[in-house]
Amino acid sequence: MPQRELSEAECLTRELIHRFYMGDGAWLHNRFAADFAGIGAQPEQYRICVEDIIINAAAVPDLVFINEVYEQIAQTDEMVIVMGQYEAYIAPGQEMVFADMQRFTVVWRKPTPDKQPTPAHDSRDHAPICGDGWRLIHWHLSNPLRASAPGERFPNQMAGDTSRTMSLMAEQKQYRREIQVQDVNSVVRRFLLFDVTYAESDGHNTVIHTADGGSCTVHLGVGAFCERFGLFDSAGFIQVRRGVVVNALYVRAVGEDVRLVDGTMLPVSQRKLSAVRTAFAVARRGDAHVRDSAGVDGCDD
Structure with missing residues (x-):
């Protein structure tokens, strides 16, 4: 059965997740709204800002994604809500072994009709950038990656121990x-x-x-x-x-x-x-x- 085509908001959300784990801070920074507020997966991360996410993106390992789900569940003239989940494992060659599932909800603000931007292009393949002009106003990770130590954003110790074992x-x-x-x-x-x-x-x-x-x-x-x-x-x-x-x-x-x-x-x-x-x-x-x-x-x- 063929997979359905992702909506613009779903496509942009997928790009957001992948760019985060690629550590692409510049791309991420340009996608956040000025009034962004997020909730992280860890107990102490009730309210996180753009800088928190950029710092975390630089520290997480490279992942291979499987079983990704992106579902647009609501929209207005101004906003779109997307929820979903993904399973991922550590990309080879990082002296670390790990796999887990994480769920999320994001809220995007759409560009207003009178301020539609000129379509930009991705330098990697010269294709139009999905969702150009959209800004992220909320990102909620609903469950922490398991076995994380206090203060860790990723279970580095457990993953490293698994690899060494x-x-x-x-x-x-x-x-x-x-x-x-x-x-x-x-x-x-x-x-x-x-x-x-x-x-x-x-x-x-x-x-x-x-x-x-x-x-x-x-x-x-x-x-x-x-x-x-x-x-x-x-x-x-x-x-x-x-x-x-x-x-x-x-x-x-x-x-x-x-x-x-x-x-x-x-x-x-x-x-x-x-x-x-x-x-x-x-x-x-x-x-x-x-x-x-x-x-x-x-x-x-």
């Missing part, structure tokens, strides 16, 4: 060598480094915990296990205290304890706390040489 995951996936061990019950177990969440000493043995919630105990000390299977030669395995090695891929937070995504809490050696925090930060940047960069020594039993 995916990079770390991809790096560990490159280590396709299968780990094969015989547990204390003489059962042969097989798994990949990617599947290991953490390993901890149990006397002279090592308990290996995996992402499926399982575990097995082998007749090896933690140090010997790390050395035999090259945990520190692959990305993201960090010793958090004597006898405990954690895969950074499964870490949710690092404080006095390391909290894993499944809720497991692992105490951190106070002596190594600073180095451990640095090591996890380095690992999340995808550095395969975590120990050397962060100053965390080889595994101790």
Whole structure:
């Protein structure tokens, strides 16, 4: 079924959204009415001005838009109201991964009949600029992009963390060598480094915990296990205290304890706390040489 043609106000609204995420401050500035007042998506953004929007436009990442909806819902001789929503994700190559939906309402003031401007042209394609002479008097974003930290206009931290996690995951996936061990019950177990969440000493043995919630105990000390299977030669395995090695891929937070995504809490050696925090930060940047960069020594039993 063919899509309907956008009205002039809908076309202009689409251009507004795209220009904002392109960071085109000059274009945006020329579209606002002198009496513009807006409402931002964040709780503290009850009333925003043109300068706020220009500043935000310079800070947001480049997005790829999908499932855009623009709907003209009311008009008078002087004004037009357009509402809609869009889904968007981060354009490739920005070391950030993010996708979300946002909704909006805008109010345009149409040029008066006796002040119709001479049609201008876009220098990119020499086509007439849509809605020339129209001015934006109100812009309301109805919901914040999820996972934004206080004061952020875009969830930069979450998006960056997602990107680094995916990079770390991809790096560990490159280590396709299968780990094969015989547990204390003489059962042969097989798994990949990617599947290991953490390993901890149990006397002279090592308990290996995996992402499926399982575990097995082998007749090896933690140090010997790390050395035999090259945990520190692959990305993201960090010793958090004597006898405990954690895969950074499964870490949710690092404080006095390391909290894993499944809720497991692992105490951190106070002596190594600073180095451990640095090591996890380095690992999340995808550095395969975590120990050397962060100053965390080889595994101790």
